[in-house]
Amino acid sequence: MDLSVPRRHGEVGIRLIRNRDARVLQQQLIDNRSWLRPWEATSPDGPVSFDMRLGIRRLLQQYRDGLGVPLVMEWREEVAGQLNVWGVSRGSLASATIGYWVAESFAGRNITTIAVAMATDLCFTSLNLHRVEICIRPENHASLRIVEKLGFRYEGLRRRYIHIDGDWRDHYSFALVREDVPHGVLDRWERGQVPPDAARVPPVDRI
Template sequence: MDLSVPRRHGDVSVRLIRNRDARVLQQQLIDNRAWLKRWEATSPDGPVSFDMRLGIRRLLQQFRDGSGLPLVMLWDDEVAGQLNVWGVSRGSLASATIGYWVAEEYAGRNITTIGVAMATDLCLRELNMHRIEICIRPENHASLRVVEKLGFRYEGLRRKYIHIDGDWRDHYSFALVREDVPHGVLDRWVRGQVPPDAARVPPSDRI
């Protein structure tokens, strides 16, 4: 299986990150600082140096080790953002978590929705994973729309779960398992067969 070959749906595609993506991704992160800062992972130990080339090398090493799958999302073959499958666990758990960002100029084009659907299908159908999770801050309404549109199932509130934008933040947890989508996440979304309330957060958990 060649993961460098893009998986495509219309104008949107995903492929394995490349070392030569460093320049465009770093520039997008700089240009979109105000757009992305609120959702960026940070370190409780203080600021860390930012080197996209080194970051990509580390991500690709994780891919070779089988612990991650770093992808870029593209619009009409132009890099629009990044999608990272991390925390890959094999064996009896066979699960992973997806995180992502898209540049502001590409927002509103369903790039993230389609990218997450294709990445989830890739994990469940080609990489033989069983469960994919997405954790989202309650304030991140754009990301919540992604899991609503794709029918990720709400699984609970995780208090002070990830260090984001300088502090430990609460997150909602959503997931899909292979049995939920026997024909694939993207196919279910395209056919309009997504369960309407799967991602609904109960009133008791709303923040």
């Protein structure tokens, strides 16, 4: 599986992260602290120092081990954020989870929507997975809009699921399986064939 060649759609691209991306990604995380902090994973054991170069090396090792695919999102070949396919399971489960962040200056351009669509299609084709999941905090309206636009199916509320911004936070779970999108997520979205209510959260789960 060679992901060194970027996948592109118009002005948006995704590609495998590189060691030399450390500087620009580190700077984006610093410059976007207030923008990203409410949605950023933290540790219940307390603050940890983060070395982007070491982080990328670990992500690339997970990629070599077949456990994940660390990607950067690009806008006109400029790094706009990061998208990780993580928790890859093989065998009878054949699934993975997608997580992402985009710099505030690139928000509102459909970059993340297109990147998530391309990454999900990559999971179903290049990775030969069956199911892709995205978990989102109920307060993260921008991310909820992405799964709505792409037609990810709502699958339930996960109480105190992930440690985010200093505490255990509830998350909504959304997913697609390969049979949902026989021609691809991006193709279905572009053709306007996304089911309108797939990502609707029922009243009983709304927070």
